[in-house]
Amino acid sequence: MNVRKMEQLETLLESGKWEEANKKTMTIVRDIYNEINETFIPEGKHLDSKGFQKFPCDNLNKIDELWKKYSDEKFGFSVQKDIYLNAGGNLDDSPQGYPDPARPEARPEEEVSEEFSSTIEWENFDNPNIKFNDFDNAPKGHLPYWYKELGQFGGFKGLFRCIEICKTC
Numbered sequence: 001m002n003v004r005k006m007e008q009l010e011t012l013l014e015s016g017k018w019e020e021a022n023k024k025t026m027t028i029v030r031d032i033y034n035e036i037n038e039t040f041i042p043e044g045k046h047l048d049s050k051g052f053q054k055f056p057c058d059n060l061n062k063i064d065e066l067w068k069k070y071s072d073e074k075f076g077f078s079v080q081k082d083i084y085l086n087a088g089g090n091l092d093d094s095p096q097g098y099p100d101p102a103r104p105e106a107r108p109e110e111e112v113s114e115e116f117s118s119t120i121e122w123e124n125f126d127n128p129n130i131k132f133n134d135f136d137n138a139p140k141g142h143l144p145y146w147y148k149e150l151g152q153f154g155g156f157k158g159l160f161r162c163i164e165i166c167k168t169c
Helices: 003-014 018-036 057-070 077-088 107-120 153-168
Strands: none
Touching: 003 018, 003 057, 018 057, 057 077, 057 107, 077 107, 077 153
């Protein structure tokens, strides 16, 4: 990954420019995604779960580390992953919440999504009230906001699964 882009992200986060840092984060994630998958998915199109299988841990860990560092552990992909799991989400490719004798505890996707979005205060996924300029009142896990890039087709699950795998790197 381009060191300069990571330095730019760090500068934005360090100075509390959350909205600009969010945009830079999603640009970096999309650029890496496109590069490793030898594809071009433009801004505004969703990234799918499978495309994160080869995502480099060093880059993902660095992005997450920067968000956590400059938000005092309040924001970051791993923070969001933990909230998603605590809401009953799963990280595998099986459908969320369908009757499965092996997983009787599985909650329906609607319930998991509702609890997750409520906890991080993304009231309406497509048109949320993101608190880019209100750090003190933004809940834990509120940023980075990724729904428009990762919300459909399980892209966020691929990213969260990658975060889980990469935490041991």
